[in-house]
Amino acid sequence: MNIGFTTPGHERIGDGPAAGILLDDVCRDFGDKQAVSHVTLEINKGEFFSLLGPSGCGKTTTLRMLSGLEYPTSGSITLDNEEITDVPANKRSVHTVFQNYALFPHMTVAENIAYGLKNRGLDKKEIRVRVGEMLDLVELRGQENVSPGSLSGGMQQRVALARALVLKPKALLLDEPLGALDLRLRQHMQTVLRQIHREVGITFVYVTHDQGEAFAMSDRIGVMRSGKLLQVATPEDLYRKPVNEFVAQFLGSSTRLGGIVTEVVSNGRYAIKLPGSGIECECAGAAGMGEGDRIVAVIRPESIRVHTAGTAEDGKDMVGLDAAVDSVTFMGSHYRTILRNGESVILAHIPSNAAPVKAGDNLHASWNVRDMWAAPAEKEA
Incomplete structure (x- = not known):
């Protein structure tokens, strides 16, 4: 249909204008x-x-x-x-x-x-x-x-x-x-x-x-x-790749673990320490951060795997922690599962056809560092 606009590829099909x-x-x-x-x-x-x-x-x-x-x-x-x-x-x-x-x-x-x-x-x-x-x-x-x-x-x-x-x-x-x-x-x-x-x-x-x-x-x-x-x-x-903690939390559910930058490996890649979880690793993150900066490590729920507590999943670059199931909510395609270990709160989406879990279960949550992103933490008031 020629209605005088511009096609998505920007070829003109009539006398209608396109705008920048x-x-x-x-x-x-x-x-x-x-x-x-x-x-x-x-x-x-x-x-x-x-x-x-x-x-x-x-x-x-x-x-x-x-x-x-x-x-x-x-x-x-x-x-x-x-x-x-x-x-x-x-x-x-x-x-x-x-x-x-x-x-x-x-x-x-x-x-x-x-x-x-x-x-x-x-x-x-x-x-x-x-x-x-x-x-x-x-x-x-x-x-x-x-x-x-x-x-x-x-x-x-x-x-x-x-x-x-x-x-x-x-x-x-x-x-x-x-x-x-x-x-x-x-x-x-x-x-x-x-x-x-x-x-x-x-x-x-x-x-x-x-x-x-x-x-x-x-x-x-x-x-x-x-x-x-x-x-x-x-x-x-x-x-x-959210630019800061606010963007990370506003754009969908995530696990956000507080920590600090211990070394700038390169612009956009950092060694980080997450004291609450005991995790130390290297991951990608927002550009421009420096050594000692406060960060949040962002992991989306679909990237987190859960399995029996006390076990470590085989595979390169995997990190994680033991945590107790706090709540489980059926969402149709998955169970929205919240796990806690002290101040660390983990959000995982467990497929609804997987083995069921319940509140109080002790599990191990793990993820690949390639699925983790370091972003500047919100400034304290």
Whole structure:
């Protein structure tokens, strides 16, 4: 289907634009509070990019500055090599889809989609063609003459997407658009959004506090906290190579063991000591740490193996400790198992078809040092 956008490989298939976005040292102050603090970020053309972080971290304010609903206190914003820092929202070639779809209840689905085109003065034939393209894109053909209020939440979200995309924006901004949907529908809409992104090929900037949602759809993710952009990377690198303890704990469950760097072997590789567990080993970690720095060793639960206490698993580069089972929770595909040894807390995912364990069992938890990552520890208050 040729709808005048750009394909995911960035080949032009029509006269529609593609966007690259650059935020250069952007700050946004509200009185004496800095909601966004010195954010520099480049979003590639045609990328599905997500801003991820807890409530109040500055991600929505950043999106609003991209849309023109807020202006930076300092810094600059560039869209497709054109500075738009002070350009009003209605003059920017971006459109936003919110959690509240804001559809017009007195209009049909087709009339909602056509609304912006009519305001631009396009002729009826072109409007009809472009609305039809959008109905096909979001798979709502046959629903064009119904009221949006009669549709499910997922279908209403598709109408909102079509209404934004029909205007052929350079970038589509999405502010937690799936937050009002139930889990099953939200997961389905993640697939729909990814498919639509591949179809139109333009830049998507997505805001969410849900790690799973960001992982499911994004090419890259930027993690924010307290107005600062902490790390930008692919989902895989964020999960396996967090830049600090906060990113490690925010992006999924993990075992985090406190320790120190005893030697810098090379930039990004360290000898570490974990006093609480008695483990001393060498592993990879975040660049830039020095001897004596406090760290957390991060091990994801799928990397931890458990077996009979008092035994050591054969194999090179394996480390671990004996620990008692504190709790076991059935999660369908696995048992979420928490083990303790003094202050050391181990989280393991034991396959549900493995031999069952129960609270109080004494086991040995082990993992390969290749599956461990050293990250700077949170600074003590």
